Amino acid sequence: MFSIITKCQRNSNDIEFVKLTMVFYKTGHNRVYKVLYITGAYSDWQKDKQCFTPNSADNISKNSLLQKEKLKYLRIAEKWEYAGKNWTPIELAHYFDKKNEVLDKYTSVSEIIKQIEKETAEQTRIRNGREFDNRRNARTFQYLHNCLERFTLSKYRKTFLNYLFRDITEKFIEDFIIYSKREGAKNGNRGGVFYKLHMLYKIVEYAQKKKLYNVNLGAFDKFKIYMKESPVVTKAVSHEIIMKIEQVDRSILKKCEHLYLDLFLFSYYAGGMSGIDICYLERHMINGDSLKYERIKTDKICRVILTEKALALIEKYKPLAYMNYLFPIFKLKNTSQHKMYTRVNYTTRMVAETLRKICAELGINHHIAWSTARSSFICKMLDEGYHVYQVAEMTGNSPMAIYKHYYGITDKEKISLMMNNMF
Template identity: 25%
Template sequence: MTSHINHLITAGRKSYALSIRQLYNSMADFNRHLDIPFADIDVAWLRRYELFLREKRLAENTIGIRFRTLRSIYNLAVEENVASPDSYPFKKFKVSKLHQETAKRALSKEDIERVLSYKSTNRYMRFPIDIFAFTYYCGGINFVDIAHLTRANIVDGRLIYKRQKTKKLIKIPLQPQAVALIDKYREDESPYLFPILSAFHKTEVQQANRIHKVITKVNDRLKQIGESLNLPITLTTYVARHSQATVMKRAGVSTAVIREIMGHSSERVTQIYLDSFDNEQVDNALKSL
């Protein structure tokens, strides 16, 4: 596990490396140490570990992530002949049962408009709304990717960037609203499009810490805005990402195209987003019967 973590960090896949590190720490807490052969991790061991996680009062999806990560590590070990396929426990222990329906994270176009037109005497509330708007108008671009955008990412009226998470190249046309936001925050002395990172943040650790600090404040303020607007869900930058996807889906855009715009690794990931939306379209379709 530690070897794979180091490999992922070298490859720039820090989020996945963190997920494995969390699993590592959790398993070590449960088993006291991990100096054990893969064969010891049988169905009975997995059931005891599941009970341990439940006693920790972890959410169902968090437990599911722990087991999916463990299964992927076990699969890798089998591929590299470190573990025997004869001892593979996940044929009997089904990880798929550890799944909870994702809560709805998409807003209607009407509610999105209410967020974008929100007025406040607190000037610090404007930046979170502008980031929410930029996310919405730019295909659900992730906050981490927004933070790294520079003037070099704008080519012939298009936003061209590589996703930090999947390394997938994204090319989307810049809508007038997005251009206006870029112009609003333009600073000649900074190469970045938005005031999140600066020349001071040179190392990856400095950049990661700064991004975490800013997105925490942004989401805290978005939550306050959402509560004041009496929105049906907690407002975050991720809601903008989900919302633009559901708006496109309702407009008849195919899942394959939405996948390209959002930079997902596969259509299966995009479908997870779409599956978390409400049943309004299904309800309306059945009414026509």
């Protein structure tokens, strides 16, 4: 329930004249007052009708102005009510303010997420002399928005589109964590609570910097334990398992799957190179038996020593690769950045499918993906006694990141045997 009325009182500067104020009210909210710059004789004001006595052309004109002013706010309120918007009286009172400065202070969480997504997508970075946009990273905000929409519909039966920052409370965050955990449990994972909570925090932090109203970063204080990164379980597998994959009977593979297997093996041979970096590799990056490139996802420079196996794969695909690329990923029609990204995503999926097929054939019970090559390479090099800084130079990771995210035990049976002998 809402109402808009015009209240009158004597003007303090001249008691013979009125001071008119529009009062905005909505159930559950404080009244908001807005001064109207329309005046007239106090004796002509009709309190019950909220207008001046129409005894002159001047008063009739003033009544018309008052009616128009009230109607324009009523139209907005009725439009919001029809759309189911969770609006406030102060938001309505300042809707027509100059430049909408106050309206912007009440921008919904959904609109801010879309704004951040747009700003992120428009960012560009230069890698290896090539310009890349940031649309891949921007999609993560769309992902969070979709998660929040499913959550609010499931938990509160409300669309997330109407949520303001005053609605991001401790209770909201707690319910979102519980919901994410339950959804994750259905899929055998943790629901990405750490990732989702960090992203939501960044959005609220962004809103605070923009000085939006009713932003409460303190609502996250209670849940800092969930914002601490959990210990990472490495994706690495032992060198022996990689060798089994390398030596698989290729007669079980389709012709195109030979390429997808070789891309994974090249990644392992060449410093655990990420899939997107392999797709964009060009010949000018090679100098003898070394390869220098800039990681696309970060600003790190990698200097890789190419093994004989890695060089052999480069030579194998030299006649098939388009233009100056090392591998036949892109074709003549893949000229735009969007088409090239699409091709990279397709190749990543096909590498994963090929590896699943090979693991099923060989009876390998590990989940192996393209990204497994990086962890496995790091573990092999460190286990062989190479210094972490040498490994860091080849992988483009800091020593801290290597130990935190990639290094782990890959040969538990061997360690178990050694420990039994020791103890």
